[in-house]
Amino acid sequence: MKIALIAHDGKKADMVHFLSGFRDALHSAEIDLVATGTTGKHIEKAGFEVNRLLSGPMGGDAQIAAMAAEKQLAAVIFFRDPLDKHPHEPDVQMLMRICDVHNIPLATNPASAELMFKALTQTYGT
Numbered sequence: 001m002k003i004a005l006i007a008h009d010g011k012k013a014d015m016v017h018f019l020s021g022f023r024d025a026l027h028s029a030e031i032d033l034v035a036t037g038t039t040g041k042h043i044e045k046a047g048f049e050v051n052r053l054l055s056g057p058m059g060g061d062a063q064i065a066a067m068a069a070e071k072q073l074a075a076v077i078f079f080r081d082p083l084d085k086h087p088h089e090p091d092v093q094m095l096m097r098i099c100d101v102h103n104i105p106l107a108t109n110p111a112s113a114e115l116m117f118k119a120l121t122q123t124y125g126t
């Protein structure tokens, strides 16, 4: 299964911390990670394999939305920073809307991501 990962700058450390808690599952399981550009760099640095797309403000959120619309994603984990402004806010809203349109599981904070991830790894037997 393919899981998309996105984190705003103020949440990138949270994303790496979150993934580190699932390191064994991520290394052993049949999980493909895809991420927006800068988020992906942080994830790679932490020792995970990830397919990096464009940076969010340059269209990365839109690329992930397209994958969601084409049902290529089992889930989207998007750690948004609610205390910061983003020039590409329309893309952020669009991504979340597309997840809702296509009923793609979407977690926007670590607590929900953890619940979702545990459920997914059980469902997929990983």
Ligand SMILES: O=C(CO)COP(=O)(O)O
Pocket (backbone or CB within 6 Å): 006, 007, 008, 009, 035, 036, 037, 038, 039, 040, 054, 055, 056, 057, 060, 061, 086, 092
């Ligand atoms: O801006 C983002 C999400 O809206 C994330 O993009 P980066 O991972 O390239 O920082």
